[in-house]
Amino acid sequence: MESLEQVKARAELAVPGARIDIVPNSGPSQQASLLLDNEHATAVVRFLCDDPALRLDSCSNATGVDWLDRTVKKKVKVKKLVDGVEKEVEETQEEFFPGYLEAVYHLYSIAHKHGPLVIRLRTPDRAEGARLPSLTPIYRSAEFQEREIFDLYGIRFDGHPDLRRILMWDEFVDYPMRKDYREPDDYEYEPTPHDDILEKAKEHHSARPQLDGAENITAQQ
Amino acid sequence: MIGSGILKGMAVTARNFIGSYFEADRLITVQYPEERSPLPENYRNFPFLIYDTDDAEAGLRCVACKICEKECPPQCIYITKSNDKKPDYLGKPQFYPAVFDIDISVCMSCQICVEVCPFEAIKMDKVFELSRRERFDALLFRKRELAKSNTYYHRIHPVEAAEVDAKLAEAAAKKRPAEPAPSAVATPSPRTSA
Amino acid sequence: MTTASHELAQSPPRMTSRLDGELLEVSMGPQHPSTHGVFRMNVALDGEIVVKLKPVFGYLHRNHEKIGESTSYLGSMPYTDRLDYFCSMTNNWAYALSVEKLADIEVPERAEYLRVILAELTRLQNHASLLGFLLSDMGAWGTPLMYAFREREKILDLFESLSGSRMMCDYMRFGGCRVDAGPDWMERAKKVVDAFPRFLDEFEKLIVSNEILIVRTQEVGKMSAELAINAGITGPMLRACGVNYDLRKVDGYGVYPRFKFRVPLGDHGDCYDRLMMRALEMRESIGILKQAFEQLPAGPIMNPKVKLRAFRPPVGEAYGRIEGPKGELGFYLISDGSPNPYRYRVRPPSFINLTVLEDLCLGHTVADVMVILGSIDIVMGEVDR
Numbered sequence: 001m002e003s004l005e006q007v008k009a010r011a012e013l014a015v016p017g018a019r020i021d022i023v024p025n026s027g028p029s030q031q032a033s034l035l036l037d038n039e040h041a042t043a044v045v046r047f048l049c050d051d052p053a054l055r056l057d058s059c060s061n062a063t064g065v066d067w068l069d070r071t072v073k074k075k076v077k078v079k080k081l082v083d084g085v086e087k088e089v090e091e092t093q094e095e096f097f098p099g100y101l102e103a104v105y106h107l108y109s110i111a112h113k114h115g116p117l118v119i120r121l122r123t124p125d126r127a128e129g130a131r132l133p134s135l136t137p138i139y140r141s142a143e144f145q146e147r148e149i150f151d152l153y154g155i156r157f158d159g160h161p162d163l164r165r166i167l168m169w170d171e172f173v174d175y176p177m178r179k180d181y182r183e184p185d186d187y188e189y190e191p192t193p194h195d196d197i198l199e200k201a202k203e204h205h206s207a208r209p210q211l212d213g214a215e216n217i218t219a220q221q
Numbered sequence: 222m223i224g225s226g227i228l229k230g231m232a233v234t235a236r237n238f239i240g241s242y243f244e245a246d247r248l249i250t251v252q253y254p255e256e257r258s259p260l261p262e263n264y265r266n267f268p269f270l271i272y273d274t275d276d277a278e279a280g281l282r283c284v285a286c287k288i289c290e291k292e293c294p295p296q297c298i299y300i301t302k303s304n305d306k307k308p309d310y311l312g313k314p315q316f317y318p319a320v321f322d323i324d325i326s327v328c329m330s331c332q333i334c335v336e337v338c339p340f341e342a343i344k345m346d347k348v349f350e351l352s353r354r355e356r357f358d359a360l361l362f363r364k365r366e367l368a369k370s371n372t373y374y375h376r377i378h379p380v381e382a383a384e385v386d387a388k389l390a391e392a393a394a395k396k397r398p399a400e401p402a403p404s405a406v407a408t409p410s411p412r413t414s415a
Numbered sequence: 416m417t418t419a420s421h422e423l424a425q426s427p428p429r430m431t432s433r434l435d436g437e438l439l440e441v442s443m444g445p446q447h448p449s450t451h452g453v454f455r456m457n458v459a460l461d462g463e464i465v466v467k468l469k470p471v472f473g474y475l476h477r478n479h480e481k482i483g484e485s486t487s488y489l490g491s492m493p494y495t496d497r498l499d500y501f502c503s504m505t506n507n508w509a510y511a512l513s514v515e516k517l518a519d520i521e522v523p524e525r526a527e528y529l530r531v532i533l534a535e536l537t538r539l540q541n542h543a544s545l546l547g548f549l550l551s552d553m554g555a556w557g558t559p560l561m562y563a564f565r566e567r568e569k570i571l572d573l574f575e576s577l578s579g580s581r582m583m584c585d586y587m588r589f590g591g592c593r594v595d596a597g598p599d600w601m602e603r604a605k606k607v608v609d610a611f612p613r614f615l616d617e618f619e620k621l622i623v624s625n626e627i628l629i630v631r632t633q634e635v636g637k638m639s640a641e642l643a644i645n646a647g648i649t650g651p652m653l654r655a656c657g658v659n660y661d662l663r664k665v666d667g668y669g670v671y672p673r674f675k676f677r678v679p680l681g682d683h684g685d686c687y688d689r690l691m692m693r694a695l696e697m698r699e700s701i702g703i704l705k706q707a708f709e710q711l712p713a714g715p716i717m718n719p720k721v722k723l724r725a726f727r728p729p730v731g732e733a734y735g736r737i738e739g740p741k742g743e744l745g746f747y748l749i750s751d752g753s754p755n756p757y758r759y760r761v762r763p764p765s766f767i768n769l770t771v772l773e774d775l776c777l778g779h780t781v782a783d784v785m786v787i788l789g790s791i792d793i794v795m796g797e798v799d800r
Contacts, residue, residue, distance in 0.1 A: 027731015027750065028519035057644050061734065061762040063747055106734050106747070106762075110644050110658060113665045116734060141647020144770050152480075167473035167799060177481055226624035233621045234558060249565055261576035263594065292724060294490035331493035331585050336593075337724055345579065 001114040004032055007054065014051075015043045023120060033104070033118035041121055041133045042159070048107065048117065049138055056107040056117055059139035064149035066126070066178050069099040099126045101155050105135060105142070123155060126178075134160040152177035262380055265332050265345035267325050270367045277368040279307065282342035284315040289334035289343055297327035298334065309340075321364040325351070341385050347377050438466060441781070445474050449552040449785045452795025456772075456784065463780045468773040475799040483759030488514055488589070488726050491759065496583040498761060499797040501541050504533040504574070505739045507587035512668060513735030513746035514589045518728035520721055525714040526591035527670045532604070532707045533574075533586065534737075535700040539611065540567040541740035542693040542700075543618075549690065549789040550622060553631055559621055566614050569607045576600060589726065590718030601708065608704045615697060623694075632686035636775040636787035639684065647767045650742025651692035652791060655681035662738035673710065674703045689790040727754055734762075741765055741792050761800055765793040 008020045011034075018040035025032045036044050048056045071094050078091045101123045108115030123130035134157035135142045146157045147166040154175035157163055165172060174181060241248040251258050272280040285302040299322040306314035332345050346369070353359035375382040439462075444455035453474035459467035479498065483491045495510045496503035508530050515522065522530075544567055547560030571581040577596055578584040586593055596604075622628055638648075640656040653660055661678045663671045679695035681688030728750045736745035742764025749758035768791050775787050 025731050027517055027729050027733060029516045029731060029733035031733060058647055060647060060649075060736070060743065061745055061747060061760070063758070063760040063762075065749065065758045104747070106745075110660050113660070118734070139647065140642070140645045140770060141767050143646075144766060165473075167476045169473065176478060223626060226626045226629070230621045230625050233617055237562070249568065261572075263576055263579045265579035288724070292487070292490065294486050294493055329493055329583070330580065331583075332579065333489065333493065333585075 001109075001112075001117070002053070004034060004117075007048075007117065008034060010051070011044050011047055014047045015040050018044050020044065031116065031118055033120050035120045035122065038121060038123075038131075038133055041119075042135070042138070045105075045107075045119065045135055045138055048119075054117075055109045055111040056115065058108045058110050059105055059135065059141045060108045060116065061104075061106040062135070062142045062145035062149065063104050064153040064155060064177070065102040065104060066153060067097075067099050067102060068126075068179050070097045071095070072097065100124065101126055101130050101153055103132055103146075103149055103155060128154070129156060130154065131156045131158055133158050134163075136160050151175075154178065260347055262378060264347050266330055266349050267328055267346050267351075267362070268323060268330075268332070268334055268343050268367070269346040269369045270321065270343055270364065271341070271371055271374055272368050273371050275370065277365070277370075278317075281317060281364075281368060282309070282340050283318050283321065284309065284340055284342070285318040285321075286339065288337050288339065292333050292337045294331060294333065295327050295329055297324045298322070299324075318364060321367060323362045323367060324360065325362055326356070326360040341389060344374060344378070344381075344385075437461060443784070444471075450788065451548065451793050452798075454788075454793070454795055454798070456788075458776075458781065458784065460781060463782075465776045465779055465781065465784060468776050468784070470769055470772055472769075472795065472798050475795045477800065479800040480759050480761065483756060485755060487754045488728070488756065489723065491756075492587070493583065493585045495761075496585055497796060498763070498800060499739065499741060499744070499765070499794045500582055501544060501794060502537045502740050503582055503584045504530075504537045504586060505737060505744065507584065508534055508669075509735065509737045509739065509744045510746050511587040511589055512737060513733055513748050514728065516735045517731060517733035517748050517750055518589070518726075520590045521718055522591055523715050523718060524670070524712050525595075526716040528707055528711045529592050529596060529716065530587065531669055531671065531674075532704060532711075533577075535704050535707070536570050536573065536604070536608075538700050538740045539697055539704075540570040542697050543567055543614075545693055545789075545792050546618070546622070546690065549786070550628070552785045552789045553628065559618065562614070562618060562621070566611065569610075573600070573604055573607060576603075588717065588721075588723075590721035591716045593717075595716050601711070604704075605708055608701055608708070611701055612698070615694070615701075619694060623691075628690075629687065631783070631786055632690060632790070634683075635686045635779060635783050636689075636790065637683060637685045638771060638775055642771060642774065643684070646770045648742070648771065650738070650740075650764055650768070650792075651696060652689055652742065652768055654678065655688040655692045656684035657681060662736060662743055666736070668735075668737060674706050676703050686786050686790040689792075693792075725754055727752060732758075736762065739764060741794065741797070742768055761797075763797040763800060765791075765795075765797045769793060769798065 004022050008022060011020055012018055019037040021035040023033045023035050048054055074093050074095065075090050076093045077088045079086055079088055103121045105119040105121075106115075107117045107119060121132050123132060132155050134146055136146060136157070137159055143161070144166060146160055147163060149155055150157060150160075150163055151165040151167050152175060164170065168176065237247055240246075271282050272278075273282065274280040285300055287300050287302070290296075290298040290300050299320065300318050301320035303317050303319040307317055309315045330345070334343050335345055371382070371386075374385075439460045441458045441460060442455055443458055444450045445453040447454075450456070453472075455471040455474070457467075457469045457471060458465055477497075479494055482494060486494070492507060492510060495506040498506050514520070543563040544560075547563030550559040551557050574584055574586075575581045577600055578586040578594060638652075638656055640658050643653050643656045644658060648656075649660070649662075657680050659678060659680055662668070663676075664678060676699045679692055679699065681692055730750055730752045732747070732749040734745055734747045736743050738744075743762065744764055745762035747758070747760040747762065748756050751757040772788065772791065775791075776784050779787070
């Protein structure tokens with residue numbers, strides 16, 4: 001398969017106005033991804049699917065990721081005046097990345113047996129009504145997976161034929177896979193009696209019933 | 222002829238049925254609990270703590286390092302370190318667990334606690350007939366119930382126990398290289414360079 | 416929460432219109448002997464013909480992915496056993512492969528061969544059980560199922576004496592396998608594999624020319640290759656439509672390129688082809704196993720550089736996939752340098768293969784729905800995670 005830069009160049013030619021960035025992957029797996037802008041995403045993916053050299057006809061995996069607001073500290077060498085002499089000093093700079101929700105798609109080609117090409121779509125922020133274009137009209141396999149992303153992360157997909165909750169029950173209110181999801185602490189479970197689990201359970205559950213004497217019953221000899 | 226496929230299938234079933242009276246291969250039912258199939262050596266169920274010698278308190282290998290508690294995926298181990306120390310098998314004073322509980326209603330027998338224990342103190346047991354009459358406290362195994370002797374370990378996992386004993390003996394030998402050989406001490410004759 | 420989330424949180428669209436008194440709405444499941452777990456289908460019937468079908472699942476949702484975010488990489492390995500609980504070895508391998516891709520870990524040769532041997536044994540017992548289950552669903556009252564389980568017991572006994580547990584093996588580690596297989600285990604495994612073709616011949620005589628099976632599965636649930644590719648179907652279901660896509664050949668992960676085996680393909684894409692795919696794949700698996708037993712080298716089974724505790728892969732992400740018995744099983748991991756993954760995602764083959772359930776069932780009778788569902792081969796542990 002051609003390199004990401006070539007794919008990006010050809011896609012930008014085919015879909016005028018599309019803004020595609022390459023998101024590097026610092027790990028050893030060398031699976032860098034293409035970040036697409038939300039307005040032209042459907043057109044770009046349609047190009048990727050139909051283009052005869054790429055023919056990425058199968059969306060193997062669609063997943064959501066939640067990125068919280070991050071402050072990344074970097075050590076940067078800066079030229080500074082120290083006692084009248086210009087020196088290079090190491091300084092810690094902070095960079096603030098606002099949080100967003102992301103949908104990541106792994107595209108493979110069954111016709112040409114190559115892949116993967118990783119596509120990312122980002123929402124502007126982590127607000128309640130975050131929307132992204134749906135790739136279900138192009139790849140049917142994204143249908144259930146986008147429903148799952150909606151169910152667990154709260155991203156609305158425009159153009160999805162049947163967007164409703166899939167794994168949680170329909171009246172469920174929150175989005176469980178978000179990083180700031182707070183579990184309810186009145187689960188119906190039998191707690192292992194130690195530490196904070198016991199404290200939480202004492203607030204919600206009544207005291208344990210007394211043993212009823214059944215443990216004294218033995219087999220007749 | 223229509224139905225010949227079904228008749229062929231019925232011939233297979235008949236052969237299996239009649240064959241179950243003659244071939245051991247075809248009669249595979251084990252009449253539990255009157256007969257039990259033997260468990261393989263490697264079979265694992267819930268963990269247990271090992272103590273050397275016969276004293277469950279003094280010979281307990283666990284030094285309450287809490288590594289198994291940290292690594293346990295469902296967090297079913299609960300350890301409280303003691304305040305005093307007692308000597309371990311090498312003679313070095315170590316902490317010991319004042320409380321060591323495993324909640325077997327949570328434990329999934331993944332044996333990660335066994336893999337990460339640096340002191341060979343926790344191993345996998347083989348008991349599976351563990352029904353209790355009560356769901357809460359009866360399924361929380363405390364230290365008294367978990368501690369079993371090294372001889373028990375040899376009985377249930379002979380190959381593994383032999384390896385563990387060899388490893389511990391090697392570690393003990395490395396720690397005490399200056400100790401004189403027992404034969405030289407027992408005989409009163411002058412020592413030879415043996 | 417706000418009203419915006421409530422607007423879509425209403426009950427699913429009504430299946431039948433109030434004025435149309437002829438359609439019957441049936442909920443098949445979640446308690447049903449043939450739905451392969453807790454699985455529900457809202458079916459709208461016109462007499463006996465299926466007009467609309469909406470699958471409903473989530474009854475077995477155990478938030479496996481969220482647990483993965485708060486557990487270390489090693490601690491998630493026992494949880495992967497419980498995804499597709501029939502095939503715990505292949506689940507372990509897919510996860511180990513993804514972490515090895517993430518952290519660039521090499522696996523010694525003997526461990527790769529052991530992985531192949533155990534994965535193919537898993538494939539054998541999974542396909543045998545599936546054929547047994549499908550036939551029970553069709554009304555064969557458990558006889559083929561018990562024959563299949565008789566063979567499955569032999570394979571599970573092998574797993575038990577190797578890894579300690581029949582189904583939840585927790586056997587693979589990052590950089591190799593946990594326990595080495597001694598020569599007596601190899602002998603027993605060879606005996607099991609040598610006895611397997613006899614069982615397969617007998618089983619095929621039991622089912623292949625059975626008229627009831629042929630009538631109930633041929634021309635039922637036909638799927639075109641284009642729909643299969645577009646819907647992300649993988650595994651024997653895709654190959655039954657004639658698409659030659661087997662990850663063992665395409666990706667060539669592990670040491671699979673060293674083995675000679677064929678990939679069976681189907682012509683029609685109906686239930687009968689899907690059934691036969693599994694029967695033929697079992698024979699190919701036996702071939703792979705025999706070659707692996709011959710070629711198995713001696714040597715270490717773990718990469719000594721990998722730490723067991725405090726394992727921190729470098730920052731980055733990786734997607735690793737294998738050809739599981741049910742389809743393409745993939746793990747997508749994002750690491751931020753800490754001992755726990757930042758995002759841990761399972762790509763479940765059964766979940767995605769269910770996308771086309773409605774398309775396959777439209778126009779068929781209610782009885783065919785069970786046959787089609789059985790031929791898709793789902794396990795709810797994987798669908799719901």
